[in-house]
Structures are given as C-alpha cells and as structure tokens.
Amino acid sequence: MIVVPEEFTRCTVEREGEPGAAWLAGLPGIVEEVLGRWDHVPDGAVTHGGVGIVLPVRRRGDGAERASVLKVSFPHPGNVHEPDAFAVWGGRGAVQLHARDDGHFAMLLERARTSTLAEVGDADEVAEVAGRLSRRLAVPAPRDHPQLPCLSGQAGAWEDQLREDATELVHTMSPSTVDAAVATVRELGREQAELLVHGDLHARNILRAEREPWLAVDPKGCVGDPAYDAGTLLTSRTPALLDAPDPGKAAHRILDIFGEAAELDRVRVQRWAQLRFVQAAFWGRRHGFRVARGGPGLDVITQFADGLAELLARRA
Template sequence: MGVGAVFQPWLQRWQLSADGDGLATPGSDLLPVRLPNGTAAMLKIARDHDERAGAALMQWWNGVGAARVFELEGDALLMERAQGRRSLMAMALQGQDDAASRIACDVVAHLHVRREAPWPRDMVPLQHWFEALRTAAARDGGMFASALAVADDLLATAEPARPLHGDIHHDNVLDFGERGWLAIDAKYIVGDRGYDYANLLCNPELRTVTEPARFSRQVDVIAAASGLSPERLLRWTLAYAGLSAAWFLEDGDTASADSDLTVASLAGAALGWQSQPA
C-alpha cells in the first residue's frame, strides 16, 4: 500500500500508521490512519484556505456534534474516523427519510449550542457568501433575483449570529458508532442558524430531492425538529437553493444547478407564489 509524500511528515510527527488508501478531493488530501494506541483516525491535509479555516471550526466544536480533532497544525488535521455502518443517504432512500432528517437536525442543534470559547479566527459573515447569488441575479434575473430578494430580507432579520457548519447534507453527517452521529467537513461561516437546515432540502446528490411530495413532507419534519417556522425554513431554502445553483453554474455543473432551481421553485410554490415574482 503506497502512501503519498504529502502524508509522510505527519505520519512521522504524530506516530501514525496508514490504514487504507489515500483520497484526493478538490480541497484536500485524506488518508485513513491509526494512532499509536490503535484508534482509527483520518489525516487530512488542506490545500486551500477554506479547508484550513473549516478545520479550526471543527477543533472549536471540541467533539460536540462533530468529529473530535486530535491534532491540528498548519495544513494538517487529525480527527476521529467514522466506523459505523449506517448512512443517512441510504436511510433517506430506503424508507427512513424522516428519521434521517431528524438525525441531521439533532446534529445541527448540537453544533449551534452556545459556547463560552471565542470563535475561531477568520470566520466569514454569511452575507459575504451570498455575493455569488448577487452576481447570478444581476446576470440572469429570474429565480436568482427572487432568491436574492428573499436572502437580503433574511439577512436583514437574522437571528443572533453563531458559527455554522455551512454544508450539512446526508454525506457530511456520519455514523461514529458509540459516539453517535457527528458532522465532518465544516465550512467557516457565522450567521443565522436557518441556513444550516436549508442545506438538507437542497442536496442534489439525493435523487428524491426534487419530488414535490417528499419536499413538502421534509419541510414539516425539519421545521418541527429545528424549531424554525415552516415559512422561515422555506425562505432559507429558497435563498440557499439560489446560491447553490449559482455556485454550480460557476463550476459548469448545470444538472446540479437545475436541481437546486427546481427546489427553489418548490419553496416558492409552498410560500404561496402563484408564479415567479418579478
């Protein structure tokens, strides 16, 4: 089993042993490892600022609602590794959609609990992320403009800001066995908690996400589990779906953008829009 050179200094520094093959993502390199005492862990080497900032937030959560961080230095993050066999994605597709949503909401609630420790440095206000939607609205109008109008109103009437995960979906909440369900791969934003719950209704990797009946049911489930009013959840969903579609178009992924725009339309319809507002 070969181990990439990027991991070698950290394997030696923290006395780790490789426990599988490495994996490269757009923003990081990952390697399953074991600590000297045999504990399963994941070594993650960030390749961009977003990944480094997200790692600092994971450390700040201190294992409450998120994977525990064992070490964090420079570009390298060493965190506990999920060993359970359950999957929220599988649950959502195999008749346990409501349960999967409630589990994810419970994890989000733990992440949002107020903590005495100061926030990590370099956290970005949520409104800055919506600049991508502002650009898309100016260029394309339509649903992007509608989503932006809703986003601006939500940001102007936001709940007190708190650190947000920023990318809650069915594959970022994993089964950690005795430790329960925990989040991984945080972003680095602060803002209204509604943003994190809207993510659950927009995941284009979940093939049922654009089904109207499924959407309506999950709005009720997530609103009840989160304590958000259905209307505010729908508005955050519309705003986030527009933003996500704008990001996907920037990446050339029109299929995922279309999925998000369909979700935005479902949210608009549920809010009582008879047709797309000008």
C-alpha cells in the same frame, strides 16, 4: 509512501491547475512528515473527498482501539476554519480533533465509519438526524470569533450576485421569486445569531460512528443562523426529490422534520431554503453541478431548482 487516488489527482488538477499539481507532488511528503511528528502509521488505503485525502492511521505500537484518520486538504480559504470548529465542539455531534497542523492543512481526527447518512433510504430519518445534529452543533461562537467567517458578512455579496444573475442569465423564475430571495438576504442575512454553525451540513457530511450513532465532518465553521443549513440539506437532496412522486410535498416534509428536530422557526427554515434554491439555480447555469456539468442533465436540475424556488416562495 501513500498512493493518491487517480480520481482525486485528476479533479484537483482540473480545478486548481498548476498550484494543484504542485501540491499533489508534495502531498506524500506532507503525510510522512506529520505522521512522523504525531507518531502515527498508516492503517489502510487513502480515500478522498472533494478537496482533501483521508488516510486511516493508528498510533505506532497501538491496536485498532486507538484508530484515527489523517485528513490533509488542499490549501484554500474555505478549508481554514475546519479545525477551529472541531476544537469548539470538542466531539459534541462531530468527530473529535486530536491534533492539527494549520500550515499543512492537516488534522488528526477521530475515526468514524465510511458509511454516510446519504446512504439511508428513509428521507424522514435523514432530515431528523441532520436536524438533531444542527441543534447540537449550534453553540455560542467563541469570543475571538472575528477570525471565523460570519455569514452576515456575505449578505451584501449575495444580494449583488442575485441581482446580477437575474439580469444576465436566462431562467424561468418569476421576479417575485427572486425578490423573495433578496428579501431573505436583507431581513435574515444581514444580522444573524452569534452561533457557530456547520455551514455545509448535508447527508454526505454525516458519518456513522461508534461513540455516537452519527457524527458530522467537513464543517466550514461559520458564525450565523442555524437555519442556513436547512437550505444546504434540501439542495443536496435534489436527486432524491427529482424521483419523488410529489417533489414539492417531499421538500416541505424535509423542511418540517428538519426544523422540528433542530428546534428552529419553520418560516425561517423555509426562507433560507428558498434563497439557497434560487442561488443554486443561478450557480448551476454559470458553473454546473458536481452531478451534472452540462447537457440535458444540467437543464433538468436547473429547471427543477427554478420550480422549487417558486414553490417555496409562495408558501413562505
């Protein structure tokens, strides 16, 4: 019987309420059932991310050379297409998918190391590694991709939310900065490339590995513009940017290095990043952030997001 970490239990119940508590009660049984069917046994302690647990496992009777991990996620629309993305990539720049049970939101995956790209102190290396992986993961979407979420399909909702937030929320961004984000949605968001992209490519979702130096995990599996993930990377670097002597210069350098490594148009990268910072500034005011749910810490981050969105709009 597995031991589910207390922090994961608490966060899941806080976020999902009774459905989360019911899922947690059945989680040990799910793990036991899928491991028995796939003929694997536990090989370490349970760890977790935001929405799922990860258990080191190995095939019954095999040694460490056949090591894998079992990932079981809370059933949520945002988790549906993770195995689809892994299946398309086939280990190219991401961990390999060995088996899947979509009904239980369970996957048997290649085991990578526990250290992430976020632990690397060199900001240039972080941006370059993420950019190289973005280029490798951006492959033609499968022909039956209508089952995959298309970023272009979200453009209308993005524009509506931007206008609603700009009207209802107190913020320090100029009208031209919000207008620049809306223009990006209209000009870049409504028609996008038919490419499979990660959709959440930040440094914590890139792990050290044996087969390749770095491998991506936790994809959303979206169809759209690879430059979208530049905004994901940059917003995730906010804590480091806050400590930088010149945050604006540091942000531009991250985008320059990422764009070059990913072989993407620099202006396109900049515009997506600007949009994502405007969205983040509004999201934080409505919902808080993982690193700051409220209080002075949240104020610092939202005001920083306002300022960086302004700066990126001027350069773009």
